[in-house]
Amino acid sequence: MISGSISSTGGWVLQSNLISNTGELVFATVLFVGYTIVLLYLGYEGYRKTEVLDDFAAGSGRIKAWWIGLSFGATYASANMFIGVPGFAYSAGTPGLWWIAVFTGLPFIGIVLIAKRFYKFGDLGDHRDITLPDWLGTRFNSPFLRVSSGIISLLLAFYVAGQVIGAGTMFERVFDIPYLAGIVIAAVIAAAYVAGGGMRSTILTDLLQSVIMIAIAIVVFVSGLWMFGGLNWIPTVIEQVSANGGNTGMYTTDTLTGLYGGPIPVLSIGWLAITFILLPHLMNRVLTVQSEQELKEFVLFSGIGLFFMSAFMQWAGLYAFALNPNLEFADAAVPYYINQAFPNVVAIIITVGLISAILTTTDSLLQGIGSIIGNDVYKYGVENYLLNNVTTEEILANDVPADVEKRSVWAARFGVAFAALVGLGIAYLRPPSLTIVTQLGITGLLSGITAPLIAGYYWRDCSRRAAEAGLIVGFGSYVVLFVGGIIDSFFVTFPISTFLSAVAVVAVTMAQGEDAYTVDRWDQLFGQPADVDDGTTGAAAKQSDD
Amino acid sequence: MVAFWVTVWILIIVQMIIGIVLMELMYNDDDQRAATGVS
Numbered sequence: 001m002i003s004g005s006i007s008s009t010g011g012w013v014l015q016s017n018l019i020s021n022t023g024e025l026v027f028a029t030v031l032f033v034g035y036t037i038v039l040l041y042l043g044y045e046g047y048r049k050t051e052v053l054d055d056f057a058a059g060s061g062r063i064k065a066w067w068i069g070l071s072f073g074a075t076y077a078s079a080n081m082f083i084g085v086p087g088f089a090y091s092a093g094t095p096g097l098w099w100i101a102v103f104t105g106l107p108f109i110g111i112v113l114i115a116k117r118f119y120k121f122g123d124l125g126d127h128r129d130i131t132l133p134d135w136l137g138t139r140f141n142s143p144f145l146r147v148s149s150g151i152i153s154l155l156l157a158f159y160v161a162g163q164v165i166g167a168g169t170m171f172e173r174v175f176d177i178p179y180l181a182g183i184v185i186a187a188v189i190a191a192a193y194v195a196g197g198g199m200r201s202t203i204l205t206d207l208l209q210s211v212i213m214i215a216i217a218i219v220v221f222v223s224g225l226w227m228f229g230g231l232n233w234i235p236t237v238i239e240q241v242s243a244n245g246g247n248t249g250m251y252t253t254d255t256l257t258g259l260y261g262g263p264i265p266v267l268s269i270g271w272l273a274i275t276f277i278l279l280p281h282l283m284n285r286v287l288t289v290q291s292e293q294e295l296k297e298f299v300l301f302s303g304i305g306l307f308f309m310s311a312f313m314q315w316a317g318l319y320a321f322a323l324n325p326n327l328e329f330a331d332a333a334v335p336y337y338i339n340q341a342f343p344n345v346v347a348i349i350i351t352v353g354l355i356s357a358i359l360t361t362t363d364s365l366l367q368g369i370g371s372i373i374g375n376d377v378y379k380y381g382v383e384n385y386l387l388n389n390v391t392t393e394e395i396l397a398n399d400v401p402a403d404v405e406k407r408s409v410w411a412a413r414f415g416v417a418f419a420a421l422v423g424l425g426i427a428y429l430r431p432p433s434l435t436i437v438t439q440l441g442i443t444g445l446l447s448g449i450t451a452p453l454i455a456g457y458y459w460r461d462c463s464r465r466a467a468e469a470g471l472i473v474g475f476g477s478y479v480v481l482f483v484g485g486i487i488d489s490f491f492v493t494f495p496i497s498t499f500l501s502a503v504a505v506v507a508v509t510m511a512q513g514e515d516a517y518t519v520d521r522w523d524q525l526f527g528q529p530a531d532v533d534d535g536t537t538g539a540a541a542k543q544s545d546d
Numbered sequence: 547m548v549a550f551w552v553t554v555w556i557l558i559i560v561q562m563i564i565g566i567v568l569m570e571l572m573y574n575d576d577d578q579r580a581a582t583g584v585s
Contacts, residue, residue, distance in 0.1 A: 097554045105561020112568045234551060250550045296573035303565055311558055 018339060018347055019175075028175060028348045035352060039193050039359070042204040046197015053379065053408045056198030057130035057371035058288050063203055065294035066301040071206035071364075072285045073305020074213055076107055076277065078361035082213065082313050082354055083166065083334050088259070089317030090333035093247030094238065095260035097314060102270040104310040108303040110274040115286045115299050117457050120525055122287050127396040130287055131368070132280040133376040136449065138396070139456045140464040141517040143385055145471060149449055150376035152475060153280050155441030156365050160187075160423030162438055163362040168427060170355055183427045186355075190362040191420035194370065195413040199288055202367045209356040214308040216353045221312035223341040224319060237315075240322035259491070268491040275446050275498070278453060281368030362423075369419040374412025379404065382411075439490040440483070447497035448475030451505045460522045460529070463515035466508035474501025 019025045049060040081103070089096030121139060122129035129135040133153065137146025164183045171182030193201045224233035228240070242248045252260045259265055277283065289298045313334070319341070320333035327336055334354070338347045383389045383404050390404045400408075451474060452467035478497040480486065487493045 094550050097551060101554045101557045104558045105565060108565040109561060109568065112565050112572065116572060235549075238549070238551065248550075296569065299569055299573065303562065303569075307558075307562060 018335070018344065018351060020344065024344055024348060025175070027345065028352070031349065031352050032175070032355070035356070036189055038208065039189060039205050042208070043193025043196040043201045046193070046199075046201030046204065049200055050196075050198050050409070052405050053371075053374050053412060054128065054130055055200070056409055056412045057284065057367075057375060058128065059199040059203060059290075061200060063200060063288060063290060065289055065297035067203050067207045068285050068288050069298045069301025069303075070210040070305040071203045071360075072111070072282060072298075072302040073307075073309050074206045074210035074357075074360040075282060075285070075364040076306060077213065077309035078163070078357060080361075081310055082216070082357045084331065086314050086317030086320075086334050087330035087332075089314045090321050090327070091330040092252050092260055093241060093249075093321070094318070095247060095250060095252045096317060098260045098266050098269065100311050100314045102266070102273045104307055106270055106273040107277050108306050110277045111286075111302050112299050114277070114457075115289075115295055116292075118283065118286050119289060119292060119295055121456070121521075123292075127398060128287065130284070131371050131375050132278070132283050132449070133372055135283075135287075136452060136456065136467070137376065137380070139518065139521060140452070140467045140515075141521075142464045142468055143380070144468050145452070145464075146376050147381050147385075148471060149445075150372045150381075152445050152448060153372050153441070154369060154419070155445065156279075156281065156369055157419045157422040158426060158438040158441050160362060160365045160369075160419055161426035163358050163365070164423050164427040165430070167355060167358045167362070170351065170358070180428065183424055186358070186362065187420045187424045187427075190359055190366055191416050194363050194366045195416040198370070198412070199284070199367055202363045203288065205363060206360050209360045210305055210309065212353045213357050213360070214305070216350055216357075217308055217312040220316050220338070220341075220350070224315065227319065227341050228322070234315075237318055237322045241318055244321060244325040246318075246321050246325065265491060268495055271495050271498075272443065272446075272491065275450050276442075278446060278450060279368075279442065280372060280445075281364040284368055284371065366416045366419050370412045370414075370416035373415025373418070374408050377415075378411035379408040383408065440479070443490045443494040444475055444478045444482070444497075447478040447494055447501060448472075450474070450498050451501040455502075455505050455509075456518075459509070460519055460526075461509060461514050462505065462518065463509050463512045464518060465512055465515075466505045469508045470501045470505040473504035474498060477501070 019028060046060075050056050051060070054060075085096070085099050085103075088099065118135070122135050127138070129138055131150075133146045133150040136149055137143065164187050167186035168179045168183035171177045171185065172179050175182075177185070193205060197204075224237060225231070227233070228236045238248050247253070251262050259269070285302075286295075286298070289295055316337045317330075317333045320327065320337040323340055324336065327333060335351070338350050342350065379390070379395070379400075380392075384392060384395065390400050394400055448471040452462075452470040455462040455467065455470070474497050477500045478493055481497065482488075482490055482493040487496070
C-alpha cells in the first residue's frame with residue numbers, strides 16, 4: 001500500500017511498505033542505528049577540535065578541499081534532488097528533465113566564477129569572514145546589512161522543517177515509527193552532531209553522505225539496464241512513458257506542472273539554480289577552504305559532486321512512470337521504483353541512504369543558522385553593538401576577549417538547537433503556508449542579497465547605503481509581490497525582485513558617489529586602479545598567500 | 547530531430563565543459579604558486 005502526503009516545498013517521500021518480515025526490520029534498524037553512531041562519533045570528533053567561533057563556523061583541524069567540495073555538492077543536491085524532483089518527473093514526463101539540465105552545470109559555473117573573489121575578500125588581514133552576513137557586513141562596514149541579512153537567514157529554519165518532514169515520513173514508512181517520533185529522531189541526530197562539532201562535523205558527515213548519495217544515483221540510473229531490457233534502455237523507457245500516456249515532449253502543457261511550461265519558466269529556474277549557491281549555508285563552504293591554493297580543488301570537487309548527485313536521479317521518476325502510471329502521489333515514485341528494481345535488502349540500504357541525503361541539507365542548514373546566530377546576531381549584535389564588551393576593531397584584529405569568544409560559541413550551539421526546535425515545531429504543525437515561509441528564506445533572502453553581493457565583488461565604488469538599499473528593496477519587493485499575493489509564483493517574483501534590488505544598488509551609488517570605507521577595502525585587496533588620481537597614497541595590493 | 551533527452555545530456559556536458567575551462571583559466575595561477583612556492 002502506498003500513502004502519505006505531498007509536501008509544499010519539493011515533494012517528500014511517501015513509502016510503500018518495504019519491510020516484509022522481522023529479519024528485514026532488524027537489518028534496517030541495525031543499519032540505521034550503526035549509521036547514527038558513526039554520525040554522532042564524527043560529531044564528537046568535531047567537538048574536541050572546536051574551541052573558538054571560527055572553528056564552529058569555518059572548521060577546525062585539517063579539512064581537505066575535496067571534502068568541502070563534495071560537501072558543497074551534497075548540500076546543494078539534498079533530498080530534493082533525490083526524492084522531490086524525480087516526483088516532478090513522474091508527473092511532468094520528460095519536461096522534468098529541464099531540472100537536471102539547469103541544476104547540474106549552472107551551479108558549477110556559478111561556484112567557479114564566485115569562489116575565488118569571495119574567498120579573497122573574506123580573508124583580508126587577520127580576520128576571516130565566517131558567514132555570509134559577516135562577509136556583507138565587513139565588505140560594506142554595515143551593521144545594518146550584517147544584522148538584517150542575518151535575521152532574514154533565520155527563515156531558513158522553515159527549510160529545515162521541510163527536510164525534517166521528509167525524514168519523518170520516511171521513518172514512518174520504512175520503520176513503522178510514528179511520524180512525531182521520526183521527526184524528533186531526525187532533528188535530534190542532526191542537531192547533536194552539528195551543535196557538538198560545528199563545521200568540521202558537518203563536512204565529515206557530508207563527505208560520508210555524499211559517497212553514499214553518488215553510489216545511489218549511479219546504481220539507480222544504471223538499474224534501467226536490467227529493468228528495461230539492455231543497453232537501449234533509455235529509448236525504451238521514453239516509449240513506455242509515452243505508451244502510458246505520459247508527456248515525452250519538451251515542455252509541459254498542463255498548468256499544474258507549469259514549472260516547465262516554456263522557455264521563460266525554464267530560464268527562471270536557471271536563475272534560481274545559479275543564485276542558489278549564494279545561500280549562507282552553501283557560501284560558507286568557500287570560507288572553510290584553508291588556503292587560496294586549495295580553491296581549485298574545492299571547485300573541481302564541487303563540480304564532481306554536483307554532476308553525480310544531480311544528473312541521474314530524475315530518471316527514477318520516469319522509470320517509475322514507465323512501470324506504473326497510477327501511483328496516487330508523485331512523491332512515491334522513487335520509493336516505489338526502488339522497491340521494484342532491487343531486492344528488499346538492497347532497497348533498505350538505499351532507503352537509509354535517502355535518509356542520509358535529507359540529513360546533508362539539514363545539518364548544513366543548522367550549522368549555517370547556528371553560525372549566524374553565534375557570530376552576527378550574538379557576537380556582533382549583542383556583545384559588540386549592544387553591550388560594548390568587544391569592539392569591531394578587536395574582532396577584525398582577531399583580538400576578542402576569551403569570555404566573549406566562549407559565550408559566542410555557546411550562542412552558536414544554542415542557535416543550532418533553536419533552529420532544530422523551530423524546524424520541529426513547524427514540521428509538527430504543518431502549516432498550509434509552508435511554501436511561502438520556506439521561500440521567504442530562500443528566494444526572498446536571495447532577492448535581497450544577490451545584487452549587493454555581486455556589486456560588492458565587482459564594483460569598487462558601490463557604496464554602503466546602496467548595498468543596504470539593495471537589501472531593503474530586494475527583500476521588501478519580494479514580500480509585497482509574493483507574500484502580498486500580487487504574483488503567485490515565487491519563480492516569477494524572484495528575478496523581478498532581484499532586478500529591482502539591482503536598480504536600487506546602482507541608483508543609490510550614482511546618487512551618492514564614492515564611499516571611502518568600501519573603496520579602501522577594495523584597494524587593500526586589488527591595489528588602487530591606475531586611472532584613479534585622488535591624491536592619496538595607494539594601499540599596496542595585498543599579496544594573497546603566505 | 548534530436549530527442550529531448552539527448553539535448554538535455556548535451557546541455558549538461560556543455561555546461562560542465564564551460565565550468566572546467568573557466569576553472570582552468572581562473573585558478574591556474576594558484577597551481578603555479580603552489581608548485582614553485584612563490585607568493
